[in-house]
Amino acid sequence: MAKITTLKLQEMKEKGEKISMTTAYDYPTAVLVEKAGIEIILVGDSLMMAVMGDDSTVSCTVDQMIYHIKPVVLGAPTPLIVGDMPFGSYNESKEQAVRNATRLMKEGRCDVVKLEGGKEVADIVKAIVDAGIPVMGHIGLTPQTVSKLGGFKVQGKGDKAKEVLEDALAIQEAGAFSIVLECIPDQLGKLITEKLRIPTIGIGGGRYTDGQVLVFHDMVGLFDKFVPKFVKQYLNLTPEIVKALETFKEEVKAGKFPEEKHTFGGVTEEELERLY
Secondary structure: OOOOOHHHHHHHHHHOOOEEEEEOOOHHHHHHHHHHOOOEEEEOOOHHHHOOOOOOOOOOOHHHHHHHHHHHHHHOOOOEEEEEOOOOOOOOOHHHHHHHHHHHHHHHOOOEEEOOEOHHHHHHHHHHHHOOOOEEEEEEOOHHHHHHHOOOOOOOOHHHHHHHHHHHHHHHHOOOOEEEEEOOOHHHHHHHHHHOOOOEEEEOOOOOOOEEEEOHHHHOOOOOOOOOOOOOOOOOHHHHHHHHHHHHHHHHHHOOOOOHHHOOOOOOHHHHHHHO
16 A cells, blocks of 8 residues: 555545544554554554553653654554644644654654644644644543543533634644544534545544544554544454463463473483583
């Protein structure tokens, strides 16, 4: 399969072909996603919760993002690799935003960057795009500012729907090539997808977005602190892995592992006798 580009994603929207996207934070996971033919990999600041055990994404740094982007790029040459801009890396000024987006591209070698926010960050998005860096937007529930939103709640209900639509239009006009819609009503996701020229990627954004994204650890059952309503678990690996580890421990304790087939030769009986 040819390398996925922003132009390819635009073509998929225009043809009505759905887009698949998931996260990866390391080389082994990236290799699996590559083999599955997923179009987009997000190296997200969600790594702070899924991998690092934090309660939010806020503590993530640019250096951490670069560290995790590099092995994903090596493991998955085909998908579009999205580097997440962490909280505090684009909030101060356009110059700061361009500088950090450039670092993700140059040092991490991702294909594009993603940042959260609506109308209030449209000028930041434009500045990054004008600097030659493709930007994926992210509106609705924005995890980096979840404390401001009052928690992990559905956004855009009732008279708040207009604000989310305005955010989407503002991010599009700022030059973003696509936009993530998180935790918004099903019909609002449909409306925004119909209104926008650029692809929409839903995560709890309903059935009608141009694509869907799930966190890898959520969909395969490796993160069990909580399971959001929008997550479908395609596997539940946690009990299987725990069972394998328990069996390993039991075999070690009982002397059943390693067996002879797991050992190496290379010392003759004569040599062994001299050593003794």
